[in-house]
Amino acid sequence: MLEASIIFFVIAALLGVILLTKILRNQPTPKPVKFMHGIIAGIALLMLVTYVVLGHTSTLLITSLVLFILAAMGGLTLFTLDMSGKRIPRALALGHPALAIISLILLIIYIVKLV
DSSP states (O other): OHHHHHHHHHHHHHHHHHHHHHHHTTOOOOHHHHHHHHHHHHHHHHHHHHHHHTTOOOHHHHHHHHHHHHHHHHHHHHHHHHHTTOOOOHHHHHHHHHHHHHHHHHHHHHHHHHO
16 A cells, blocks of 8 residues: 555656646646646545554654645645635745655655565
């Protein structure tokens, strides 16, 4: 389950690179990419939450989950601002993926420790 979650997070990250590039160039973000990014990241997050709910409570795993939830909140904020046509703060546009990448690295470290 965790491996699938990582694959989905990586796909979401690749889509996120497209969105970040558009935002940093002050270009409109493609709606299909926005929706796919959010849905795929949401599925990955649900898989991770399910894994934790099933009783896996490592500190590293919980830290990754909490940071992913914070990244998701930032992503929802970005989505709301973008859909309403408001300017997206550069710090948020860079902070959201930074937090998600840190979370992904922690999740990968957790899996490597399991093996």
